[in-house]
Amino acid sequence: MTTASAVEAVFRIEQARVIAAAARIVRDIGIAEEIAQDALVSALEKWPESGVPDKPGAWLTAVAKRRAVDLVRRKENYARKLAEVGRSLEHAAEPPPAEPSPGSGPEADIDDDLLRLIFTACHPVLPTRARIALTLRLLGGLTTEEIARAFLASEPAVAQRIARAKRSLAAADVPFEVPYGPDRAARLDSVLEVVYLVFNEGYSATKGDDWVRPALCEDALRLARVLAALLPGESEAHGLAALLEIQASRIPARTGPDGSPVLLADQDRTRWSPLLIRRGFAALDRAAVPGVPPGPYVLQAAIAACHARARRYEDTDWALIVTLYGQLAAVRPSPVVELNRAVAVAMAEGPAAGLALVDAIAAEPELKDYHLLPSVRGELLAGLGRRDAARKEFVRAAGLARNDRERDLLLARAERLAGEPE
């Protein structure tokens, strides 16, 4: 392996921590990212001669911190000079940070820097799309091009989104810190949501012709694992990791040989990854915190675990799933959760009971263009033998589906019903 590729591998591994260490000093993640890039350039210059240092991460971090401190000092000197010539500044400069000692410092500090970076990149002041792009760029180590490809956007658009996000954070004077106060739960939620949304985009692409984009799922899963490791006391962080591990275990079974979607009921469960299921269960165990009622991610993971435990679709414990959806609806009510609960009720008690629940939420504005509403309704009507009504629902669902693969599946379903007598 050439030194250049060794250096790049080291940098990819260390990048987020290097940016985080610099950001704590300069308090600006855009500048911190540039400093990290500079540290990489120095490594590329020095390491081919001196060899890769024993602790390459510490080396990069020390270089970045030195540059960050220099930068802050230069700014302060500049501010002092300005003050000397009799101008008053609107903002007092920050006190100089303590000089970092290269390559030392307790690990807890580094973890804390990384958490600060995560909470800042996912700050609610940013629109969701900006949070996603920034998180994938700074913490997932994805290039702008990779992010653009994953979200079917143009590279300049993504680059601009990231640049704008950095500016917004600076303009809003978002403090570079881990929230510990009353807003911690909401802030953590906004971090977990970013990872969840990235995973979902990979798991059921909202547009385009791929049904699944496994690479994006893997990026999200890696971030979820990082979060669970950095926030061992947060039940929901383990819940999210558990949910994504178990969902990802099904990826090999979710597409047929021709790339068409295979629904849960029809999946070959021997193709589910036992390793990921095991990891999901372990994360779910860690999520159980005595005295803390399970949150929405833990409950969704528990539902996913019910499916994972069933050897065959017929073995699914639908009654337990109904109960879990009931708990989920209590902690995070939403029409989509109701719809899923309706499916579970239909499986546990029959299609008529499920249909009653679906019809109760059919008028929800949030579900107006949601293709899974008519798709579920069609499934339940078909179960009741009302084929013609079912067929119409599947056609309607196909009209709303934005994913090409899914649309084909729904149309095929409608077609099959048309060929069967009432």
Add this chain to the structure above:
Amino acid sequence: MPRFLTIVRLDENNVPEGGFSPEMGERMGALLKEITEAGVMLDTGGLTPTSQGRRVTFSGGKLSATDGPFTETKEVVGGYSIVQAKDLAEAEEWAGRFLKVHDDTWTVTCEIRQIADH
């Protein structure tokens, strides 16, 4: 993101007296924390000596089995890890870090193999 199986080989007849030194155990623990926090490690384990193992072979349409220890090869598999990394270079960097936590009295080889995606 590809997955890699790292097969750890060592000469089980020349493992340093007393196995891990306390310092090495500590370094190993710190590395494991680091690799877990990077979201990279999927599974890892150490194996008991080959004397407790058994080898089953299928050849010429017949099964045959032999008991350990497997002395005909100098180096035997002593452990494994499964990591998810962007590329071989990244997996190699982690393997290098794993090797470097060993005391100098150890001789250990890591073979890194990409797991084929179906």
